[in-house]
Every structure is written in structure tokens, then in C-alpha cells.
Amino acid sequence: MTVKTVRIAMNGVTGRMGYRQHLVRSILAIREQGGLDLGDGTTLWPEPVLVGRRDHAVRALAERHGLDHWSTDLDAVLADPSVEIYFDAQVTSARVTAVRTAIAAGKHVYCEKPTATTLDDSLALARLARDGGIKSGVVQDKVFLPGLLKLRRLVDGGFFGRILSVRGEFGYWVFEGDWQSAQRPSWNYRAEDGGGITVDMFPHWEYVLHDIFGRVTSVQALTTTHIPQRWDENGKLYEATADDATYGIFQLEGGVVAQINSSWAVRVNRDELVEFQVDGTEGSAVAGLRNCRAQHRSATPKPVWNPDLPVSESFRSQWQEVPDNGEFDNGFKAQWELFLRHVMLNEPWRWDLLAGARGVQLAELGMKSSAEGVRLDVPELAL
Structure with a gap:
């Protein structure tokens, strides 16, 4: 069995939903089960990189769960070539800028909804991802x-x-x-x-x-x-x-x-x-x-x-x-697993940024x- 690590920048996990459903009950739960079996002899091991604005809050979260990687510098995290996926659970007003930056950095994007506060912005994100060859996902739990x-x-x-x-x-x-x-x-x-x-x-x-x-x-x-x-x-x-x-x-x-x-x-x-x-x-x-x-x-x-x-x-x-x-299984975790399989194996996926734009x-x-x-x-x- 081969173990493949995928590093995920998780922004906004100091908030209630980002912490409980996405970090603890999804990503950490996948780790607790031994990773995600991709069915081809490979186990995918998600490695979260916690990102937030408040140094003490992000550090405390990392220490609580024994995680080694955290930062308050989103640009630096996105500049790291070992980070493959960007996840966003920030307040809606901060999402567009961060997702744009992640797409420009070549990261696959998974984010909470709404993806933007206006239809124009949400469609712009979907087009940027398409044109950049970026796989995208929107939480539709x-x-x-x-x-x-x-x-x-x-x-x-x-x-x-x-x-x-x-x-x-x-x-x-x-x-x-x-x-x-x-x-x-x-x-x-x-x-x-x-x-x-x-x-x-x-x-x-x-x-x-x-x-x-x-x-x-x-x-x-x-x-x-x-x-x-x-x-x-x-x-x-x-x-x-x-x-x-x-x-x-x-x-x-x-x-x-x-x-x-x-x-x-x-x-x-x-x-x-x-x-x-x-x-x-x-x-x-x-x-x-x-x-x-x-x-x-x-x-x-x-x-x-x-x-x-x-x-x-x-x-x-x-x-x-x-x-x-x-x-x-937990609904958030189930969709996370499908998205990770989509990114790694190119399996079918329909909950992308265009689907998110329909909601907006x-x-x-x-x-x-x-x-x-x-x-x-x-x-x-x-x-």
C-alpha cells in the first residue's frame, strides 16, 4: 500500500463551521480512519495547513490537535508548491479575493457557500478556475x-x-x-x-x-x-x-x-x-x-x-x-472524500464553482x- 500526502491550506477553520465540520469531522476524521483508500493501492493522507488572521487562535488550534503546520500569512502558504488544495470557510465578504489568489497560485479550490456576494463575482471565479485548469468544489452538504x-x-x-x-x-x-x-x-x-x-x-x-x-x-x-x-x-x-x-x-x-x-x-x-x-x-x-x-x-x-x-x-x-x-457518514466528510478523489483520480464531480454560482x-x-x-x-x- 502506497501512502500519498496531500497538503490542504484550510482558511477560516477558527470559525464554528470550519472547525467542527470541516477540520474535525472531515479532514481529521479521514486521518483517524487511516486516510482515504483510493482503491488503486494508494491511501491518501490529508495534511492540513491551518490559516487564519489571529496568531494565537490558529496556534492554539494546531496545538490542540497535534498539527505541525499553521500560518497567518495566506500568500506564503499559497506560494508553497507542496500545498495542492485551498479550502475557504471565511466570512463571505473575504472569500472572492482569497479564492482568486489561490487560483492564480495554481491550487485546486474547495470552499463554503455562498462563493461570493454577487453573481458577477461568483461567475468570474468559475471562469478563472476553468481557464486555469483548476478543479473546484463548493460545499453542498x-x-x-x-x-x-x-x-x-x-x-x-x-x-x-x-x-x-x-x-x-x-x-x-x-x-x-x-x-x-x-x-x-x-x-x-x-x-x-x-x-x-x-x-x-x-x-x-x-x-x-x-x-x-x-x-x-x-x-x-x-x-x-x-x-x-x-x-x-x-x-x-x-x-x-x-x-x-x-x-x-x-x-x-x-x-x-x-x-x-x-x-x-x-x-x-x-x-x-x-x-x-x-x-x-x-x-x-x-x-x-x-x-x-x-x-x-x-x-x-x-x-x-x-x-x-x-x-x-x-x-x-x-x-x-x-x-x-x-x-x-458525516455529510461534510462524504463530500470532502468525493472532492479529494476528484482531484487525485479525476472522478466525476458536479458541485463546482459554476454550481456555486447558481446558488448566488x-x-x-x-x-x-x-x-x-x-x-x-x-x-x-x-x-
């Missing part, structure tokens, strides 16, 4: 999670018949920061810093809808800021200039209608923080990130509307749990739709 994998299994198996609609509910109450600390950083609520739930979540909904049901062809959205003032990490009051809720209606290829509500100002009365209900002529399903329940046409009850009598049926008990039928496009059109009060077509993107 939700389609790798158990609940949506089960949902995809139902779609691929023809369970739904003709799919009619998709209804999604996402969100939770993010504390304002005065009497309880907020669960999200304050920049999320400042438009000038690239914040806003539409910019954050519409890229997710684009790839979920695109991968499972079909391309989004039109969007009508309403965005709003329900909580106009919040308190930052230092307890200072600030104005929330970005939207904290967005309500979207999407038309898909083939006529499927999707409605998805996203809010950081909603209290949860669901089994999971995000759930999608899919209704078709032959059956329906409700999928979260981990679980999926289904109801076939043959087992659908016949409720009767009567507001004068109490409900006598337990509607939830009439659905059947979709079995795991296998083991599911949908967010941009959603914001425009809300501002103008109109439904907008979503043109198909090409480089």
Missing part, C-alpha cells in the same frame, strides 16, 4: 445527509409518481443577544458585511432543489427583517441591516412548485430544524436532515373536515419511517424579487 439521501432514494425509485410540490420549513429562534447570547455571529445581520438569511440559505435551497427535483426556473420571494436591533458579541446594541427571514416560491423544470420559508425569528415546532414535505400523485414524504417518513397512495387515510368535532386521528402515526438500509444567482434574484414585488425567471447559467 445537505444532499449528503441521511434524510435527504432517503428522500432521493424515494424520488429515484418512482415512489411519488408525478411530483406536484415541495414545501420546506427552516429556521429557529436566534437570540437577540441582550439577555441571552446569540447563536450566530453579528455579521450575519449586517448587510454591509455580507449578512442576510437570503444570501445564506437560498444557495442551499438551489442545490437541494436542483439535485433532487430539477432546476429552478423562476423565483418569487419576500425578504424582511423581523428583529431590527440586536446586541453583538461585546454586548453592544447595533442595527440589523440584513434580512433575518425570507419566504420563497420556486417553479422547477417539469412544473413542480416549491415553497420554502427560512427564518432566524421562528420557534421550532418540527421534528428537525429543517423539513421538506414532498407530495406526488402516488405518495408523499417528509424529510429532515436525518429522518424521512413516507405515506403511499394505498395507505393514505380519508380525513373529513369538521371544525365542530375534535380530531380523532393521529396523523403522524399514519406515516411509515423510511429505513436507513445502510450506514451514513438564486439569492440575488430572490432579493431583487422582494425589492420589486415581482416573480423573476432564473436563466440557466453557462461559462
Whole structure:
């Protein structure tokens, strides 16, 4: 067995998502399993090079996990020919410049979404990668999670018949920061810093809808800021200039209608923080990130509307749990492994910077739709 080391510059791993999901539960988890078996007698060993702006934070992270390589000088790291891949989990406003620099240095690029704050910038990155012969990837984690994998299994198996609609509910109450600390950083609520739930979540909904049901062809959205003032990490009051809720209606290829509500100002009365209900002529399903329940046409009850009598049926008990039928790995790790195989073996890959640009496009059109009060077509993107 041959061991091949791949050095990965990981920028932004001092943040919550970059640290937990990408460093610990993906790259370090691959190392803990002994590397990634490429199937040709080679084991790929990922060697992270931690990059960040705060010297003490990056150093502490490296020491905590016994890692030898870290830096606050991104240019120096990218100038190192032994570094093959650049990963970016920084705040969105810092991403374009860093990814441009990485592409110019000849590094393959894997990054969080959104890839940019504007469609023009996101397309420019995709073109730069294409023209430079750079392999690129954008994190599109939700389609790798158990609940949506089960949902995809139902779609691929023809369970739904003709799919009619998709209804999604996402969100939770993010504390304002005065009497309880907020669960999200304050920049999320400042438009000038690239914040806003539409910019954050519409890229997710684009790839979920695109991968499972079909391309989004039109969007009508309403965005709003329900909580106009919040308190930052230092307890200072600030104005929330970005939207904290967005309500979207999407038309898909083939006529499927999707409605998805996203809010950081909603209290949860669901089994999971995000759930999608899919209704078709032959059956329906409700999928979260981990679980999926289904109801076939043959087992659908016949409720009767009567507001004068109490409900006598337990509607939830009439659905059947979709079995795991296998083991599911961490969704972020699963996509990391596919990207590494794409880089090393040139295996098929569709979640590139152009796919990331589609998410930015949908967010941009959603914001425009809300501002103008109109439904907008979503043109198909090409480089």
C-alpha cells in the first residue's frame, strides 16, 4: 500500500463551521480512519495547513490537535508548491479575493457557500478556475445527509409518481443577544458585511432543489427583517441591516412548485430544524436532515373536515419511517472524500464553482424579487 500526502491550506477553520465540520469531522476524521483508500493501492493522507488572521487562535488550534503546520500569512502558504488544495470557510465578504489568489497560485479550490456576494463575482471565479485548469468544489452538504439521501432514494425509485410540490420549513429562534447570547455571529445581520438569511440559505435551497427535483426556473420571494436591533458579541446594541427571514416560491423544470420559508425569528415546532414535505400523485414524504417518513397512495387515510368535532386521528402515526438500509457518514466528510478523489483520480464531480454560482444567482434574484414585488425567471447559467 502506497501512502500519498496531500497538503490542504484550510482558511477560516477558527470559525464554528470550519472547525467542527470541516477540520474535525472531515479532514481529521479521514486521518483517524487511516486516510482515504483510493482503491488503486494508494491511501491518501490529508495534511492540513491551518490559516487564519489571529496568531494565537490558529496556534492554539494546531496545538490542540497535534498539527505541525499553521500560518497567518495566506500568500506564503499559497506560494508553497507542496500545498495542492485551498479550502475557504471565511466570512463571505473575504472569500472572492482569497479564492482568486489561490487560483492564480495554481491550487485546486474547495470552499463554503455562498462563493461570493454577487453573481458577477461568483461567475468570474468559475471562469478563472476553468481557464486555469483548476478543479473546484463548493460545499453542498445537505444532499449528503441521511434524510435527504432517503428522500432521493424515494424520488429515484418512482415512489411519488408525478411530483406536484415541495414545501420546506427552516429556521429557529436566534437570540437577540441582550439577555441571552446569540447563536450566530453579528455579521450575519449586517448587510454591509455580507449578512442576510437570503444570501445564506437560498444557495442551499438551489442545490437541494436542483439535485433532487430539477432546476429552478423562476423565483418569487419576500425578504424582511423581523428583529431590527440586536446586541453583538461585546454586548453592544447595533442595527440589523440584513434580512433575518425570507419566504420563497420556486417553479422547477417539469412544473413542480416549491415553497420554502427560512427564518432566524421562528420557534421550532418540527421534528428537525429543517423539513421538506414532498407530495406526488402516488405518495408523499417528509424529510429532515436525518429522518424521512413516507405515506403511499394505498395507505393514505380519508380525513373529513369538521371544525365542530375534535380530531380523532393521529396523523403522524399514519406515516411509515423510511429505513436507513445502510450506514451514513458525516455529510461534510462524504463530500470532502468525493472532492479529494476528484482531484487525485479525476472522478466525476458536479458541485463546482459554476454550481456555486447558481446558488448566488438564486439569492440575488430572490432579493431583487422582494425589492420589486415581482416573480423573476432564473436563466440557466453557462461559462
